Amino acid sequence: MPHTLSADPIFTDWRAETGRVWGGVAQRLRHRLHEHPLFSNEALAQLIDIYPRRHYSLVQWGEHGQRSAWREGEIGDLTGAQVIEAIGASRVWINLRNAPMVDPRYRTLLDEIFDELATRMPGFDTVNRTMGILISSPKSRTLYHCDLPGQSLWQIRGRKRVFVYPTTAPFLRPEHVEGIALRGVEVDMPYESWYDEHAQIFDIEPGDMLHWPLNAPHRVDNFDCLNVSMTLEYFTDEIRRSHMVTRANGILRTQFGLAPRSHVTHGAGFWMKAALQKGLRNLPAVRGMDRPRKRPDFRLDPTKPGAIAEIAA
């Protein structure tokens, strides 16, 4: 791991105090990845050209953005360049969920980013790092939800408004995180519009990056333009321990009718919970239900950018 920064670091406005509040607060930083060759339109189009079907999600969202109105589709015979053009003219987003697995150049970049973070924050050791690339249509929305890993959102193209909410009740309750840890459903968290009065609101543009406290609920509204964003996910030892306690508490709550109060991630209490969640994780009632992949409902229409071709049942 390098202990000196490269001559051309990825973060361009990092200050000494940035690392001291990392993970404790929501903060916006500046980066230069929007000018990186791997995020040019040509590179993204080429990535889509080789991207395996099973590793992307293509979703058409409904008028009011509810998840119940989401439909999943396929890119069909379109080239990557045509896919990007179609998304700009439709109500669709594509999530390339794990770019480094598909193209090793993104793995190299992912490692560079985390090496720089570890240089800037000694002891910031991360595992299970992934990079997703999200290309989303004008006015596309991401609903109120929270994520289990550490997360950051990097804006490459377009503009969006990001709402980040407190990690306390009623915005976030332990049951919400436990539900995600056990069942993998991120977007069924209760949300009321007045929550926004308590959100930190960031309008982000190319070159902005956001990072927020672990599990902080958030939602995103695109402005009226095509958006390209990148998300990084990671675990540290502390996040991994927190995740184990969350799973154990979820099991105690749902299977044993208890109301666990402690979220301690060290000592005897932690190790008991670590063993509990490991021992019970294969019980059918506990095992995260893999969401069955739905048959796609639509395909992008190669003859007209933004048009949708229905797939017959």
Ligand SMILES: [Fe+2]
């Ligand atoms: Fe998220």
